[in-house]
Amino acid sequence: MLYVKAPAKINLTLDVLYKRPDNYHEVEMIMTTVDLSDRIGLELRKDNLIKISSTSSIVPDDERNLAYQAAQLLKDTYKVNEGVSITIDKEIPVAAGLAGGSSDAAATLRGLNKLWGLNLSLDTLAELGAKIGSDVSFCVYGGTALATGRGEKIEHISNPPACWIVLAKPKIGVSTASVYGGLQLNGIEHPKTSQMIRAINENDYDLMCQSLGNVLESVTFKLHPEVVMIKEQMKKFGADGVLMSGSGPTVFGLVDNESRIGRIYNGLRGFCDEVFAVRLLGERNSLA
Ligand SMILES: C[C@@](CO)(OP(=O)(O)O)[C@H](O)COP(=O)(O)OP(=O)(O)OC[C@H]1O[C@@H](n2ccc(N)nc2=O)[C@H](O)[C@@H]1O
Numbered sequence: 515m516l517y518v519k520a521p522a523k524i525n526l527t528l529d530v531l532y533k534r535p536d537n538y539h540e541v542e543m544i545m546t547t548v549d550l551s552d553r554i555g556l557e558l559r560k561d562n563l564i565k566i567s568s569t570s571s572i573v574p575d576d577e578r579n580l581a582y583q584a585a586q587l588l589k590d591t592y593k594v595n596e597g598v599s600i601t602i603d604k605e606i607p608v609a610a611g612l613a614g615g616s617s618d619a620a621a622t623l624r625g626l627n628k629l630w631g632l633n634l635s636l637d638t639l640a641e642l643g644a645k646i647g648s649d650v651s652f653c654v655y656g657g658t659a660l661a662t663g664r665g666e667k668i669e670h671i672s673n674p675p676a677c678w679i680v681l682a683k684p685k686i687g688v689s690t691a692s693v694y695g696g697l698q699l700n701g702i703e704h705p706k707t708s709q710m711i712r713a714i715n716e717n718d719y720d721l722m723c724q725s726l727g728n729v730l731e732s733v734t735f736k737l738h739p740e741v742v743m744i745k746e747q748m749k750k751f752g753a754d755g756v757l758m759s760g761s762g763p764t765v766f767g768l769v770d771n772e773s774r775i776g777r778i779y780n781g782l783r784g785f786c787d788e789v790f791a792v793r794l795l796g797e798r799n800s801l802a
């Protein structure tokens with residue numbers, strides 16, 4: 515059995531430039547990985563089948579699973595005559611804005627590259643990953659990046675200043691498609707992407723906290739007002755910078771001082787079942 519780690523991502527900035535003719539949105543976002551991971555187990559099968567199981571009751575255990583799609587795509591593209599049993603130990607909340615499914619797909623690509631002896635580069639895996647979903651390419655590489663296009667064009671940047679992240683997910687799932695679909699770009703306030711890059715390059719924690727921004731908040735806040743409340747609570751309990759990740763509903767708070775985490779964590783536990791205090795991960799993936 516080969517085990518591969520599949521970490522969650524957060525969006526430090528998420529800007530939408532325009533809606534494209536293919537119905538995707540042209541984005542500009544800074545993404546980084548955090549130390550909250552699913553664990554993917556891969557075991558070779560001689561019978562040519564792809565089988566999938568997970569510890570979560572809400573994640574599909576058939577061809578709708580993004581990890582299954584990753585295996586199928588590699589199998590079809592490279593005419594692989596072996597199968598695989600995939601097990602997913604799910605730690606990342608589902609439909610949360612943390613790219614759990616995309617990261618599972620990316621980890622499956624990296625793992626099967628080794629298990630099936632395909633010898634593909636990370637760049638090739640990232641290119642394949644884009645066929646599964648817009649966030650999969652970033653998840654193939656991990657680390658910290660500026661993502662453009664529909665999210666699949668990846669430019670690596672330095673890792674942000676070291677800090678803690680508190681993640682709080684209210685008990686609702688959010689559909690990424692409906693959030694993008696509800697976005698009104700007229701008069702919207704765009705995040706300061708280049709200021710965020712400067713903050714990261716200069717290792718300036720305060721500037722990083724001031725530069726957080728996500729245009730999708732406006733949509734999700736209207737659909738689910740409890741997300742606004744969680745953001746306010748996170749600030750009240752002492753986080754230095756607070757933002758919704760991706761299309762939500764997870765809200766994350768940045769904290770540079772370990773002694774303040776307990777108060778924020780315990781305060782949020784009163785509102786959300788799923789609360790995590792984690793570190794930024796930083797390191798980029800190598801081939802599994
Ligand atoms: C919002 C973000 C931010 O990182 O993450 P999540 O909240 O999903 O974690 C991503 O852009 C989500 O990426 P991902 O979840 O891979 O989306 P996809 O499966 O490619 O697309 C799902 C749907 O979202 C819309 N979509 C997605 C990406 C994009 N740049 N423009 C879009 O309009 C499209 O309607 C598409 O059909």
Ligand SMILES: Nc1ncnc2c1ncn2[C@@H]1O[C@H](COP(=O)(O)OP(=O)(O)O)[C@@H](O)[C@H]1O
Binds near residue numbers: 573574608614688761
């Ligand atoms: N391996 C997987 N893990 C989680 N969700 C998955 C997976 N495969 C498919 N899905 C489906 O993808 C949808 C989005 O899940 P997820 O990736 O967790 O959220 P997000 O796109 O908000 O980051 C879910 O509704 C789920 O049914």
